[in-house]
Amino acid sequence: MKPTTYFCIFAVAALHGCGGDTGTPAVARPGPDPWSSALSVARATDLNPDPRVVEVNLDTRMGDWQIAPGQRVRAMMYNGGVPGPLIEARVGDTLVVHFTNHLEEPTTIHWHGLRVPADMDGAPRSQSPVPPGGSFEYRFTLTDAGTFWYHPHMNEARQMELGLYGAIVVHSPDEPTADVEGTLVLDDVLLGDDGQIAPPGDLLEIHSGRDSGLQVINGHAGQTLAMRAGQRQRWHIVNAGSARFYRLALAGHRFTVLGTDGGRLPTPRVVDELFLVPGDRFDVMVDAVAAPGTRAMLSNLRYDRGHGAGVFSTQDVLQVAYTADAALPMLAAPTVTRDLPALSTEGVTPREVHFSERVDKTTQTVTFMIDNAAWPDVPVARARLGQTQVWDLVNESEMDHPFHLHGFYFQIVSRNGVAEPTPSWEDTANLRGRERMRIVFRPDDRPGSWMYHCHILEHVDHGMMGELMVER
Ligand SMILES: [Cu+2]
CATH class of the missing domain: 2.60.40.420 (Cupredoxins -  blue copper proteins)
Structure with a gap:
């Protein structure tokens, strides 16, 4: 075939x-x-x-x-x-x-x-x-x-x-x-x-x-x-x-x-x-x-x-x-829509997640950290099924770290306090240098262990990964 x-x-x-x-x-x-x-x-x-x-x-x-x-x-x-x-x-x-x-x-x-x-x-x-x-x-x-x-x-x-x-x-x-x-x-x-x-x-x-x-x-x-x-x-x-x-x-x-x-x-x-x-x-x-x-x-x-x-x-x-072919008539703009309401963050205390790096020129090593620790020592974040999660991703470094969450889509609520104009479902989003990005998600099914990490592969390999444990 x-x-x-x-x-x-x-x-x-x-x-x-x-x-x-x-x-x-x-x-x-x-x-x-x-x-x-x-x-x-x-x-x-x-x-x-x-x-x-x-x-x-x-x-x-x-x-x-x-x-x-x-x-x-x-x-x-x-x-x-x-x-x-x-x-x-x-x-x-x-x-x-x-x-x-x-x-x-x-x-x-x-x-x-x-x-x-x-x-x-x-x-x-x-x-x-x-x-x-x-x-x-x-x-x-x-x-x-x-x-x-x-x-x-x-x-x-x-x-x-x-x-x-x-x-x-x-x-x-x-x-x-x-x-x-x-x-x-x-x-x-x-x-x-x-x-x-x-x-x-x-x-x-x-x-x-x-x-x-x-x-x-x-x-x-x-x-x-x-x-x-x-x-x-x-x-x-x-x-x-x-x-x-x-x-x-x-x-x-x-x-x-x-x-x-x-x-x-x-x-x-x-x-x-x-x-x-x-x-x-x-x-x-x-x-x-x-x-x-x-x-x-x-x-x-x-x-x-x-x-x-x-x-x-x-x-x-x-x-x-x-190609040299004669032009086809243009199509009308696509009109597909999706019901995608913004998740409410009301009444939820945000959890801060800090991203940082440490370079040691003596030992020629660099460590990328979440909440001041490198994988596998990053403290486990815990959430209950159905519990809305609001996370403030705080980048303490000058460089961007593309944030990836496993298992659940999130919405970006704001960047440095400025509201995002339109809700969308993301699993990967850029956390800019020195930025504070607020995201919201709701693990409403599938309990278990889920990773979140920077998607620069050298950074995840050198520590910038944490675990979210979703419990019943
Ligand atoms: Cu990174």
Whole structure:
């Protein structure tokens, strides 16, 4: 069977209906030829004929990753690819993953953004590592539509830099119409003098996080994405980089944001830029407003993530090349909505969580801390089921720390006392240098041990992680 791809022609209307859209012109809208570029990545093969069960085999092994034409590096791979296979399902489906670890070191799979039971979360204190040669069956219900991803939760800075990550897209029954739908997994890979992925670096790299190297999308450098004038493309974007922040802009185009980490926004939002910290996702529409035969660059704009860390200069991420085909009529703006009320924080005493760092130049070590302690010594935070949690995340350092909470989506209430304009469900959000960010969430099911941490992989590896114990 010919595998479908990360970037494929997707008759979304036919597969999922086109509820939510109005005013769609009644014209045939052929897509371009199927992508033959390296943007294509295999989709996981569903072994189960039951339409409500997606059952896949997934393994980790060492292999050769063709990162650019003529350039191969030794890598860790899911099912022999980087990224791992795209897992696609519908909300309400059961996902079953038969996982086998063929690496020479233990690993786990964390389902970033999926609201799974604690013992399926692949995190420390909730799952034993899968040893070399070992297997584990992950089985859970997909409760939310959106863009998610999977990756190890052990030796993150090494295993993820070496290629262990993949995307998950969970569709809802009322998907808006797009001509083409695909997934873009962003990463950058640092190569050493020997042409291989560089081993973990020095104090400076641990401090800033690995945020340089070859820019890759869906595992390959120097990509080009075809677009037809008038077309509407839907991009599911995942930032799988170790420490790279993205401020994405596509010259001459705007993005219509349908959703973020925890699925749809209350209404779509039209923006010029998408800001993704490590671990972040976006679900966006891109309307092809330029002329046939033209080109546009998807760029990562300059961003300063704080004193002592890197200042990113503008970099090219993806070339967009318009085909010569005549322009299609533009589609009306998508009108999908979601009932997403702001969670009340009334009567809840906020819990302060402090993020800080300590550099010891004598011993050449750096420690990243939560509440003045490094994992595994960070005091356990406790919460009861149904009890609203208001956390004030206080960054005592000058540099940004992208905050990730396992198990539950949160809303950002305010930053430095300034209220966020629109509620959204997030599992990853940037905590800026010296910022106080208030978040609210309610663990109303799934008791157990849940991690919260900085998603700069070098920082989580060097202590910036804590545990939330949710009790009945
Ligand atoms: Cu950090």
